[in-house]
Amino acid sequence: MYPLKFKPVFQNRIWGGQRLRAVLGKAVPKELGATVGESWELADLPAGTVKADSVGANADGSLASVITNGPLAGKTVSEALKLHGRDIMGNAPLNHGHFPLLIKFLDAQQDLSVQVHPNAAYCEKHADAHLKSEAWYIMHAEPGAKIYKGVKPGVTKDQFAAALKTGEVEPLLNAIKVRAGDCHYLASGTVHALGAGILAAEVQTPSDTTFRVFDWNRLGPDGKARKLHIDEALACIDFSGASSSQGGERSHVAGMFTTVSRLVTNEYFTLERVRMVQDFEQEIPYAEPVVIMVLEGQGVITWDGAGPTAFAKGDTLLLPAGMKGGKIKTITDAAWLEAKLPGGAMVA
Structure with a gap:
């Protein structure tokens, strides 16, 4: 995938x-x-x-x-x-x-x-x-x-x-x-x-x-x-x-190149903001589907040695759970939202 x-x-x-x-x-x-x-x-x-x-x-x-x-x-x-x-x-x-x-x-x-x-x-x-x-x-x-x-x-x-x-x-x-x-x-x-x-x-x-x-x-x-x-x-x-x-939560995990902020957690989804510096690459570690909404900047996503799929401000992508070997690399400073599904969530 x-x-x-x-x-x-x-x-x-x-x-x-x-x-x-x-x-x-x-x-x-x-x-x-x-x-x-x-x-x-x-x-x-x-x-x-x-x-x-x-x-x-x-x-x-x-x-x-x-x-x-x-x-x-x-x-x-x-x-x-x-x-x-x-x-x-x-x-x-x-x-x-x-x-x-x-x-x-x-x-x-x-x-x-x-x-x-x-x-x-x-x-x-x-x-x-x-x-x-x-x-x-x-x-x-x-x-x-x-x-x-x-x-x-x-x-x-x-x-x-x-x-x-x-x-x-x-x-x-x-x-x-x-x-x-x-x-x-x-x-x-x-x-x-x-x-x-x-x-x-x-x-x-x-x-x-x-x-x-x-x-x-x-x-x-x-x-x-x-x-x-x-x-x-x-x-x-x-x-x-x-x-x-009811406001967005604010918890942060900051590294030298990446900052992740947890914004919302509920029974239906979690929402995080990710900021990453220019020209940095990291693995995509998720085993569940993730929706990415790009807020700023641009970059590329590769998987299983294939790709790349480019992204830029205003893009939305769905990263399937079965995407193997995924990596995300920024071309500029970039920020995006990640929406994830908690296990077992159902809506009526």
């Missing part, structure tokens, strides 16, 4: 901008215009889970990223897993036969809607809902940029519902100023919004289920307010106040 690259799927969003092109160098088609908010880097979503208005969605509501390199080029990740599941996943479990993470880059030129993803209790009662816990790594933030994460301590469901009727929701939300390098974990049930002026890498459990609860009183491109899901959202939002304190 070898490092797998995928064709990004770009999504227009009312809040999107130009940073996917300008900062990450993404080949965003010109016809998508100036409000491209998401690049779906690695997706393997089953039937009935993808919104009909999402680019790349199949008629049955599924979506699977297409491999762009090597012998598997042209096949979807779903097809590759059926052919080489053990080689790709090792002992890591699939999510009902699908790859268990959804990987994106987000560009917020405007505030995203205030939203929430269903919690386990809601999913148990609604078969069409799916858990969605996620982590945001802030790659770029304009001065004063912020995210909204959870409600302020003491805010009740009734107070929040009343604020939705008056449009005075922001004072009830926990606003957090962010800067490049920050990481925040958002468990299912955490009401949240990515603020304007932020470019982020997003690692999440594989779901497209989102309940929009407040959209800043703005109108969509058609001059109408976007659909809200107030009843569903109120049934899911965590009003305990615990969600606002």
Whole structure:
């Protein structure tokens, strides 16, 4: 097996901008215009889970990223897993036969809607809902940029519902100023919004289920307010106040040439940031699949004496568990995120 690259799927969003092109160098088609908010880097979503208005969605509501390199080029990740599941996943479990993470880059030129993803209790009662816990790594933030994460301590469901009727929701939300390098974990049930002026890498459990609860009183491109899901959202939002304190962990292992920072650990994935100096090579020691999202710099990956597969800022690669003799070598100073799957994790 070898490092797998995928064709990004770009999504227009009312809040999107130009940073996917300008900062990450993404080949965003010109016809998508100036409000491209998401690049779906690695997706393997089953039937009935993808919104009909999402680019790349199949008629049955599924979506699977297409491999762009090597012998598997042209096949979807779903097809590759059926052919080489053990080689790709090792002992890591699939999510009902699908790859268990959804990987994106987000560009917020405007505030995203205030939203929430269903919690386990809601999913148990609604078969069409799916858990969605996620982590945001802030790659770029304009001065004063912020995210909204959870409600302020003491805010009740009734107070929040009343604020939705008056449009005075922001004072009830926990606003957090962010800067490049920050990481925040958002468990299912955490009401949240990515603020304007932020470019982020997003690692999440594989779901497209989102309940929009407040959209800043703005109108969509058609001059109408976007659909809200107030009843569903109120049934899911965590009003305990615990969600606002969930931040990225900060543990570091520093060597002369490499620094590894553990950012997030949960039952679904771990997320680490790796920094490596220019012109340094090290072995890839993992026996499980690893998703790499390149934050800065460039380099190459070799395996079993083959390759190299080049990587640069804005690239996403899946390193299969069965890739033997893997080595990563930097050409410049480089940094990337590594998303890994804990053994036995399953999502619904």
